[in-house]
Amino acid sequence: MAGRRIRLEPNGTVFEAAESEAVLNAALRQGVPLRYGCRHGNCSSCKYLVSDGDVDLGNASPYSLSEREREEGWALLCCARALSDLVIQVPEDPTDRLRPVLRPADFAATVAANDRVTRALHRLRLRLDRPLAFYPGQFLEVEVPGRPGEWRSYSIASSPSRSAEVDLVILKVPGGAFSASLERLGGGAALRVRGPYGTSYLREGDRPILLVGGGSGIAPLLSILEFAAEAGDRRAITFFYGARTAADLPLQEEIAELQRRLPHLRYRPALSEPTADCRWAGAVGLIAQVIQRELADASPFDAYVCGPPPMCDTVSLILAAKGLPDGRAFLDRFYSAVESPGSSEPRARSFG
Ligand SMILES: Cc1cc2nc3c(=O)[nH]c(=O)nc-3n(C[C@H](O)[C@H](O)[C@H](O)COP(=O)(O)OP(=O)(O)OC[C@H]3O[C@@H](n4cnc5c(N)ncnc54)[C@H](O)[C@@H]3O)c2cc1C
Numbered sequence: 431m432a433g434r435r436i437r438l439e440p441n442g443t444v445f446e447a448a449e450s451e452a453v454l455n456a457a458l459r460q461g462v463p464l465r466y467g468c469r470h471g472n473c474s475s476c477k478y479l480v481s482d483g484d485v486d487l488g489n490a491s492p493y494s495l496s497e498r499e500r501e502e503g504w505a506l507l508c509c510a511r512a513l514s515d516l517v518i519q520v521p522e523d524p525t526d527r528l529r530p531v532l533r534p535a536d537f538a539a540t541v542a543a544n545d546r547v548t549r550a551l552h553r554l555r556l557r558l559d560r561p562l563a564f565y566p567g568q569f570l571e572v573e574v575p576g577r578p579g580e581w582r583s584y585s586i587a588s589s590p591s592r593s594a595e596v597d598l599v600i601l602k603v604p605g606g607a608f609s610a611s612l613e614r615l616g617g618g619a620a621l622r623v624r625g626p627y628g629t630s631y632l633r634e635g636d637r638p639i640l641l642v643g644g645g646s647g648i649a650p651l652l653s654i655l656e657f658a659a660e661a662g663d664r665r666a667i668t669f670f671y672g673a674r675t676a677a678d679l680p681l682q683e684e685i686a687e688l689q690r691r692l693p694h695l696r697y698r699p700a701l702s703e704p705t706a707d708c709r710w711a712g713a714v715g716l717i718a719q720v721i722q723r724e725l726a727d728a729s730p731f732d733a734y735v736c737g738p739p740p741m742c743d744t745v746s747l748i749l750a751a752k753g754l755p756d757g758r759a760f761l762d763r764f765y766s767a768v769e770s771p772g773s774s775e776p777r778a779r780s781f782g
């Protein structure tokens with residue numbers, strides 16, 4: 431596809447972008463690794479300085495790209511379109527430890543199973559028309575049934591070894607477009623899927639692993655755990671997971687089985703609103719409070735923090751204060767793709 435010439439400095443990588451596509455999409459299509467997260471202009475992970483050329487900044491949220499940053503030449507590459515040839519500053523960051531890009535593609539999927547795993551969470555098993563290569567911790571986008579061109583992001587909850595069948599764990603959001611179709615997605619229902627996406631996947635190395643999740647944020651962590659169990663990963667893993675009540679803890683049998691297969695796994699679930707019915711003797715509080723209380727030193731870890739953006743941001747601040755070095759927190763913030771009615775922070779909320 432002929433298009434604008436995009437040059438990354440200082441490493442000199444060159445690729446082409448059509449005027450109709452986001453610069454990030456063009457990079458991924460051509461296997462060029464860049465940092466990014468939500469792909470919807472909310473998380474700021476794809477913010478880079480455009481030092482030469484003209485861009486259309488697209489749908490970047492004003493909270494993720496300030497007026498001043500716009501004037502200085504910064505852009506969110508998931509939203510930005512090239513109006514001319516561009517030079518973009520991409521300083522090398524050895525802490526990123528990015529792996530080669532797995533180029534996203536479109537897939538036809540059918541629902542193989544749709545199970546309610548708590549009162550608010552569903553596990554959706556999708557059979558794909560061909561195998562999907564992905565890294566544990568990556569996500570897919572699924573087109574909302576009956577709404578062509580509207581896509582929602584869902585982290586893959588299964589291991590890459592089951593490449594033609596993927597599990598998703600989805601929170602039913604009242605009034606949500608995809609959520610509304612969730613109950614109706616019976617066996618054999620057809621869906622359009624694309625991916626894989628995301629850079630918060632499991633990094634290689636020998637540091638202990640810290641997993642932190644809340645609500646449907648368990649999804650990418652399950653993929654990481656399953657992959658680690660299959661690979662016989664010997665790294666120590668500490669897994670903090672937050673839910674409201676004991677009935678909101680999903681997939682406890684699967685996690686118990688993972689504990690048997692991963693002798694170095696310490697699972698620490700916490701309840702924020704335990705009731706008498708919970709008969710709960712475990713940790714109590716928001717997951718950020720539990721980490722604040724229980725984790726003395728974050729400095730040895732690679733940390734993966736997944737779920738609602740406010741939780742991820744609070745936990746990452748706590749981990750930094752407890753010594754986690756820059757570049758060792760991989761945040762998977764479940765931003766909503768659409769604006770909350772009446773919200774003063776467009777698309778900056780999610781409760782997943
Ligand atoms: C990288 C990434 C990974 C994600 N992974 C997952 C995942 O594994 N599992 C998962 O369940 N979600 C995940 N999400 C969130 C998901 O993409 C959707 O935003 C969410 O499912 C809501 O979609 P919907 O179509 O049902 O609601 P929408 O139609 O998008 O939203 C309807 C209304 O609800 C508001 N809203 C959106 N989300 C919530 C919420 N959680 N609670 C209350 N109100 C809300 C919106 O602002 C809007 O006003 C992920 C998001 C990102 C960016």
Ligand code: FES
Nearest residue numbers: 467468469474508
């Ligand atoms: S990936 Fe661009 S703002 Fe999130």
